[in-house]
Amino acid sequence: MRFVICIVTCLFFLGTNAQNYIPDIEPETIVYKKIDTINLNLHIYKPKNFDLQNTYNCIVFFHGGGWNSGNYKAFSRQSKYLASRGLIAISADYRIKNKHNTTPFDAVEDAKSAIRYIRKHAKYLNINPNMIAAGGGSAGGHLASACGNIEKLDNVDEDLSISSKPNALVLFNPVYDNSKNGFGYKRMEGRYLEISPLHNITENAPPTIIFFGTKDKTTPVASSKLYKQKMDEVSSRCDLFLYEGQEHSFFNRGEYFIKALVETDKFLASLGYLKGKPTLK
Secondary structure, eight states: OHHHHHHHHHHHHHHHHHHTOOOOOOOEEEEEEEETTEEEEEEEEOOTTOOTTSOEEEEEEEOOSTTTSOOGGGGHHHHHHHHHTTOEEEEEOOOOHHHHOOOHHHHHHHHHHHHHHHHHTHHHHTEEEEEEEEEEETHHHHHHHHHHHOSOOOOTTSOTTSOOOOSEEEEESOOOOOSTTSSOGGGGTTOHHHHOGGGGOOTTOOOEEEEEETTOSSSOHHHHHHHHHHHHHTTOOEEEEEETTOOTTGGGSHHHHHHHHHHHHHHHHHTTSOOSOOSOO
8 A cells, every 4th residue: 555655656746847847958158248357148048949040039037146146057947947938048147246346236237238238139149129028036136127127327338229128027036125124225335226226116117027025034025015016106017926934035946936937937928928828837
């Protein structure tokens, strides 16, 4: 009897894992920006059936780490999955304090440079320049949201006629309040109003989906509710998912990784980035 139960249990888990299989897609790497001796890369995940004759919608991710640390691999699983669904998914490097002795303002500039580069080279990259979403977790969510809501902080030496504004935002426990009530206030050197996405929401803000844990100790839940309120006030879509009892970075763990990614899939499909139903359950 125990043997039968063991077999049934194994088959159940095998079936569950098969349903949630994410293909292994190796990224291509290109340099999008050079600062002195620093090369910043885009790590590009393409669909397995990538066709040079086609044009693809795109999402670019920025990793978290408090603008201090982290690397592109933080969003490798999300990138692989979305590439398997037909997007070109990109995970971008940007300058961080521990490695480059830089500030959050430098990080925002780099994020804007990444999106501008993708849009400028959209034809070469087989990307639709009008369907570029941006996403990220924690400080990476801040960068994506800053690109979507803040007009300035661009590199003035770039072609500013090419927009660095993403067409949609996918934010995982983002840092979008840089006031005293939020996160990173002291590092903003009195300039938080310039860099805080929450304080720069205006009409035509990109449609946004947000994932947040109610026990997040890094950034307050109140900021997420206020962000949605401000988005509603300017008539911009904002889908807020609050996960009871979850802490910071919950979206990369266990069942919540699947839940957040499925909702991301549905959100992008509703905007025309993807077709069909999610392949995760």
